[in-house]
Amino acid sequence: MIDDAAVLIVEDDADVQRAARIALAATCRLIEVRANPAGLEGTLEAANFDVVLLDMNFMAGERSGAAGLDVLAQLQALDSTLSVVLMTAYGGVALAVEALKCGATDFVLKPWHNDKLIATVGSAATATRRRRTAETLNLDRLEHGAIERALLQHGGNISLAAAALGLSRPALYRRMSKHGL
């Protein structure tokens, strides 16, 4: 479990801010708090966060969660490798499902259990780190995975797998042996 995550908390309620700070203090390297999502871009560039903990309801009385989903989309546009965990007090199943389908890493209800929150933030940070390691982009690794999937999907039929990959059959043979398959 990661114990040096950098977390950005976007949350307007001062009490919740404090509670989150306390909960995460022991397991995070850096905790920064913003009361609203203005100027997110600069904040992100300044610190290289692993996770954003995002409240879904900034405006008082606003409960639809639409604001949170908007900011989620902005965050993803700014840095697609960053994990975003959404928080809400009013959420129903529909909102949670919507949030995850929009690409949120996790979804927690307020009030939370501290150790659950710690675990959630930890694994979200792990996901970010994994996405950011160079290996995700390495073409060799990508090719290896694609070949394995192609073979699996076509039940080991090499001709079909080669066609799906856009390779000639001899080319697939060569690449398979290169990758040890």
Added chain:
Amino acid sequence: MIDDAAVLIVEDDADVQRAARIALAATCRLIEVRANPAGLEGTLEAANFDVVLLDMNFMAGERSGAAGLDVLAQLQALDSTLSVVLMTAYGGVALAVEALKCGATDFVLKPWHNDKLIATVGSAATATRRRRTAETLNLDRLEHGAIERALLQHGGNISLAAAALGLSRPALYRRMSKHGL
């Protein structure tokens, strides 16, 4: 929107089965029903479904949803391109989040709104179809995407991007021009 999806419904309650059949009848090419998840493998091989609508609670009285998550995992092992939509009457936010994190495509509560269910099944089917087109595996397309992401992630710095991709710099130049970047 897809109007010729093949749907497999795994659900023990006869009333719910009937309701689902009626709701989906107009928009689906094939609707098959199983009362329990036994013999799933054969069923899947027989018909090439686009979506599985999976009840989370087969055994009477069982409400944890663990059974549904198990079957979800089995389905994914059998066919990773198949979309699975989970259904439950008892679900809370925690269960929904868990299900989506396990790879479910969507999560609906019983009783459902018919048009919402139709839309859900339709977009799940679309997702399956997309995953099944060969293009997902095509190495050229994969490489194109990886190169774009690498350049983006390194702010256009070609040397760094090449390193991340596991290429020499001249190789990246060649491939960029091949892909029109």
Added chain:
DNA sequence: CAACCGGTGTCCGGAATTGAACACTAAGCC
């Protein structure tokens, strides 16, 4: 200024890759 650094874009001889073609096997069919 001169030296250095980190980056870009291009060249070219040697090495790796390509795919048509081949020989073969297993299964289905008349």
Added chain:
DNA sequence: GGCTTAGTGTTCAATTCCGGACACCGGTTG
């Protein structure tokens, strides 16, 4: 059996790709 079809695994000349090397460009530093 004889014919066809759909696969596998391999060969080899032609082609493509590789990456070290080079020239160049701004910014920074002594």
